[in-house]
Amino acid sequence: MPAPMLVTFAAGSTGAWKIDQIASVVGAGLPAADRLAMIEGAIPSSAPAILSAKWALRGVTSNLRYTHHTERAGMEAIQEGLARPTATRAALIPIRKNEAWWNLAQDQRRAIFEETSRHIAIGKAYLPAIARRLHHCRDLGGEPFDFLTWFEYAPQDAEAFERLVRELRVTQEWRYVEREVDVRLSR
Numbered sequence: 001m002p003a004p005m006l007v008t009f010a011a012g013s014t015g016a017w018k019i020d021q022i023a024s025v026v027g028a029g030l031p032a033a034d035r036l037a038m039i040e041g042a043i044p045s046s047a048p049a050i051l052s053a054k055w056a057l058r059g060v061t062s063n064l065r066y067t068h069h070t071e072r073a074g075m076e077a078i079q080e081g082l083a084r085p086t087a088t089r090a091a092l093i094p095i096r097k098n099e100a101w102w103n104l105a106q107d108q109r110r111a112i113f114e115e116t117s118r119h120i121a122i123g124k125a126y127l128p129a130i131a132r133r134l135h136h137c138r139d140l141g142g143e144p145f146d147f148l149t150w151f152e153y154a155p156q157d158a159e160a161f162e163r164l165v166r167e168l169r170v171t172q173e174w175r176y177v178e179r180e181v182d183v184r185l186s187r
């Protein structure tokens with residue numbers, strides 16, 4: 001596992017990604033903006049890119065919580081990384097889960113996540129077309145979401161990505177999602 005990295009998603013008038021759509025899936029949405037910058041590494045909250053942003057969300061890459069060794073090996077054998085030149089579409093999906101989820105024990109959460117909801121089994125079928133990175137925000141304190149999920153794919157895989165999010169959103173895991181916003185981007 002690489003060392004944890006702080007990542008800031010700042011929406012405003014600059015950034016490599018054009019914001020095509022911001023849709024609320026459940027709970028409050030996010031304000032409209034033209035462009036999104038993904039800033040990797042520490043950046044002070046007084047930085048111009050943050051101060052001028054309509055909104056800025058921060059998360060940290062981290063170690064795996066629920067993935068078993070064989071599951072990780074199965075994904076690592078086929079997945080691809082971010083920043084592929086062909087991956088000109090992206091999705092930023094910030095998610096917050098409810099208190100009931102966080103009150104569960106680790107083994108109960110794992111059982112819902114995979115044995116019941118098949119999150120990894122569903123997701124793995126979309127590798128390597130969809131590249132992804134998960135950022136955790138809950139432990140930063142004061143952040144409006146628990147996770148910032150980031151996905152990159154080629155235009156010809158856009159329909160597959162829609163199927164993927166539809167499949168996940170009807171699982172038992174998603175009954176614990178109390179806020180979800182779907183931000184779609186292109187470059």
Ligand code: HEM
Nearest residue numbers: 064065066067093095120123124126130132147149164165
């Ligand atoms: C490309 C297909 C996908 C794969 C292979 C995949 C795989 C995974 C894996 C392995 C984890 C667990 C990480 C850990 O062990 O801590 C995870 C967590 C997560 N994924 Fe996915 N995922 C995919 C798509 C998605 C999509 C489309 C969304 C959102 C709509 C999503 C949202 C999340 C969230 C919120 C978590 C954190 C869950 C928690 O810790 O409670 N994933 N994903």
